[in-house]
Amino acid sequence: MSAFPTKIAVLLRDDLATWQRLNVTAFLVSGIAASVPETIGEPYADADGTKYLPMFGQPVLVFAGDGPLLTAAHGRALDRGLPMSVFTAELFATGNDLDNRAAVRAVARADLDLVGIAVFGPRNSVDKAFKGARLHP
Structure with a gap:
C-alpha cells in the first residue's frame, strides 16, 4: 500500500524517441505543478x-x-474529472507557449494526436483512467 492517497501519473505514447519522452514528460508535469x-x-x-x-x-x-x-x-480521465495536461504531436513543430496553445485549440478533442497526458487525483481514479498502461521501461 502506498503512503500517498493521490497519484501523479504520466502516460506517453510508446513510439516516441527518447528525447521526446523526456521533453514531453517535463512539459506535462509542469502543468500539474502549476495548477495543483x-x-x-x-x-x-x-x-x-x-x-x-x-x-x-x-x-x-x-x-x-x-x-x-x-x-x-x-x-x-476526463470522465473522472482529473486535472490533466496534454501534449500533442503538433507541439514538436512549435517553439513557444502561444503557438503550443494555438495548435491544441485548432483540433477537436476527438481528433487530438496525443503523445502524452499527465493527471493528478485519487489513486483509484488515476489507476482506472490508466487501465492497461504499463510502467515505462
Whole structure:
C-alpha cells in the first residue's frame, strides 16, 4: 500500500524517441505543478544553506502505451474529472507557449494526436483512467 492517497501519473505514447519522452514528460508535469499546488513540497536546502526550488512531494509514475490506449485514458480521465495536461504531436513543430496553445485549440478533442497526458487525483481514479498502461521501461 502506498503512503500517498493521490497519484501523479504520466502516460506517453510508446513510439516516441527518447528525447521526446523526456521533453514531453517535463512539459506535462509542469502543468500539474502549476495548477495543483498541493502536489508541491517545501523548498530544499543543502548543509551549506544553499536554497533550491521545491519539487513534487510524492513520486511521479511514468507509463507507456500505444495511441489507442492514450486516447482511451484521455477519455477516462476526463470522465473522472482529473486535472490533466496534454501534449500533442503538433507541439514538436512549435517553439513557444502561444503557438503550443494555438495548435491544441485548432483540433477537436476527438481528433487530438496525443503523445502524452499527465493527471493528478485519487489513486483509484488515476489507476482506472490508466487501465492497461504499463510502467515505462
